[in-house]
Amino acid sequence: MVDNRMAGAFYFNKIAIIGVGLIGGSLAMALRRKGLAGYITGVGRGLPNLEAAKRLGVIDSFTQDIGEGVKDADFILIAVPVLKIGEAVRKAAPHLKKGAIVTDVGSVKKAVIDETVPVVPEGVHFVPGHPIAGTEHSGVEAAFPDLFTGRKCILTPTEKTDRKALEIVKAVWEEAGSNVVVMDALAHDRILAAVSHLPHMIAYSxxxxxxDMEKAGVDALSYSAGGFKDFTRIASSSPEMWSDICAMNREAILKTIEDFQKRLEGLKRLIDKNEIAGLKKDFERAKNIRDSLVSKTGKLSEHK
Amino acid sequence: MVDNRMAGAFYFNKIAIIGVGLIGGSLAMALRRKGLAGYITGVGRGLPNLEAAKRLGVIDSFTQDIGEGVKDADFILIAVPVLKIGEAVRKAAPHLKKGAIVTDVGSVKKAVIDETVPVVPEGVHFVPGHPIAGTEHSGVEAAFPDLFTGRKCILTPTEKTDRKALEIVKAVWEEAGSNVVVMDALAHDRILAAVSHLPHMIAYSxxxxxxDMEKAGVDALSYSAGGFKDFTRIASSSPEMWSDICAMNREAILKTIEDFQKRLEGLKRLIDKNEIAGLKKDFERAKNIRDSLVSKTGKLSEHK
Structure with a gap:
């Protein structure tokens, strides 16, 4: 077990970042700043982004060949879209060195584990992870080393996950400023379905x-105020990413949509029956919960 | 007809503001700044707020007696909660002078008209209105004269509304910087149900x-990020105000909830059947509509 608080921080001679975007780039910058990385190589498909990453000093070199990138690496961060994680690990597998630690940042965990664990070679350690961080921007140019400061990072080891590797990945995210929480993959998927995936489904709907009103000739959008804009900002998120997430977290999302549908139906019934006192009580409960958010998640999480 | 662009602005010797809060206070400040008000009196129930309004120069005097306040007033702005508008006009009625113009700022129009029009005395002109403006703050201390600048204001005259009075109220809001739109009360209520009332119902739900998850022991809220906070900010709105709005705009809200329920159910079906292409298409449509919002409502409406 590595205890970087007591025995000095871990140190990686070579780090490979697969997918040098906002998340991958920001972690590279955070580890570099702490002096915890000897050499960082980036792997990706788009040359302009990789070139920018090198120019910005986020990585030392880059390649479009995943095998070449992960060769000799001690630590491999898979920061590609959630649907591509399994494929990336499969391609990297034959080139991973014994003892290497692989982790991912996918926002769905059970499906990623099911796809990935079977293709990780013997002697290589895979630790599933999900930093709860992001901005509305993407790409390496949006990366910054404080992206994870004060934010939660969830790790979802399986029974077979190497404990030492888990401790090291935990230390990595802590060095990046995160508060690391370890939980079961299904618990993660249920929680994220509720606080992230469901709001997106609602905003899109x-x-x-x-x-539909606009189509019917009623120009309702012109009368929307700041509240509507805030409320629907997440409907501007990437359609590709979100249809992938729906595919990967299908059951938990379906369940949480159903829970929400019951709540909304209950509210509709109160409106229909003109039960103003019941409505007010429902609204008060929601207001109390929402008002508690700031104390629960702290000021730092206000970062978008 | 008053054409304040050509013949010089209208001028009111005495204005009465019933409800000197964010909206009422801001309009008083806007008209005072333009030199369009001789004397402004405020009517309210809470003495501390009225005293603050006088201290801030928003009003010249105040009273808790609505009859005393509206006496001799040329222009009366009813800026009380939507459920209290009818009552305020009823109390003011015996004291209103002939030729006085009364307008309101209620966020529901048909129900306000039904309650108010029958109690407006002969010779007094009532013009129903709704400025689409506000902040998360309330009370006169939050008022500022530019609150309405660049924002829409909807007026919903009935067939019997005096055309001259309508033109004057239109000029009032234009002088305050608003873009005034005239439409049918039911059209207003349908539009606001969709872009304002529905999002609130959704956020509360x-x-x-x-x-409910928290109650079941799953601390999901701790894992919510900035997106969830933005998305649910409106769930911190006043439970009293929103249960009132539900009572006042019952049918339009029920209809728009049903439209939304169909959309969400369709999306759920696509997830259930794993129809990723269909999902992506739905999300893309929403993204395009959302992205068009900035151009539709302009930068100035970003104000919260």
Whole structure:
């Protein structure tokens, strides 16, 4: 077990970042700043982004060949879209050195584990992870080393995950400033379905509902104020990423949509029956919960 | 007809503001700044707020007696909660002078008209209105004269509304910087149900859904990021105000909830059947509509 608090930080001679975007780039910068990385190589498909990453000093070199990139690496961060994680690990597998630690940042964990664990070679350690961080921007030019400061990072080891590797990945995210929480993959997927995936499904549905009015000749959008804009900002998120997430976290998302549908139906019933006192009570409960958010997640999480 | 562009602005010797809060206070400040008000009196229930309004120069005097306040006033702005508008006009009615113009700022229009028009005395002109403006703050201390600058204001005259009075109220809001739109009360209520009331119903329901998880021992809220906070900010709105709005705009809200429910159910079906291409198409449509918002409502409406 590595205890970087007591015995000095871990140190990686070579790090490979697969997918040098906002998340991958920011972690590279955070580890570099702490002097915890000897050499960082980036792997990706788009040359302009890789060239920018090198120019910005985020990585020392880059390649489009995943095998070449992961060769001799001690630590491999898979920061590609969630649907591509399994494929990336499969391609890297034959080239991974014994003892290497592989981790990912996918926002769905059970499906990633199911795809990835079987293709990780004997002697290589895979630790599933998900830093709860991001901005509305993407690409390495948006990366910055404090992206993870004060943010939660969830690790979801399986029973077979190497404990030492888990401790090292935990230390990596702690060095990047995160508060690391270890939990079961299914618990992670249920929680993220509720606080992240469901709001996206709702925002997309709401915007399309108002879009239907526009189609029917009612220019409702012109009358939307700041509240509507804030509320629907997440409907501007990447359609590709979100359809992937739906595929990868299908059951938990379906369940949370159903829970929400029951709540909304209950509220509709109160409106229908003109039960103003019941409505007010429902709204008060929600307001209390929402108002508690700031104390629960702290000021630092205000970062978008 | 008053054409304040050509013949010089209208001028009111005495204005009465019933409800000197964010909206009422801001309009008083905007008209005072333009030199369009001789004397402004405020009517309210809470003495501390009225005293603050006088100290800040928003009003020249105040009273808790609505009859005393509206006496001799040329222009009366009813800026009380939507459920209290009818009552305020009823109390003011015996004291209103002939030729006085009364307008309101209620966020529901048909129900306000139904309650108010029958109690407006002969010779007094009532023009129903709704400025689409506000901040998360309330009370006169939050008021500022530019609150309405670049924002839409909807007026919903009935067939019987005096055309001259309508033109004057239009000029009032234009002088305050608003873009005035005239439309039918039911059209207003449908549009606001979709872009304002529905998002609030959704936000309250979403927060309560996540609250249910907390109750079941899953601390999901701790893992919410900036997106969830933005998305649920409106769930911190006043429960009293929103249960009132539900009562006042019952049918339009029920209809728009149903439209939204159909959209969400369709999305759920696509997830259930794993129809990723269909999902992506739905998300892309929403993204395009959302992205068009900035151009539709302009930069100035970004104000919260």
């Amino acid at each position: 709401l915007v399309n509902t108002v879009g | 979403l927060v309560n859904t996540v609250g």
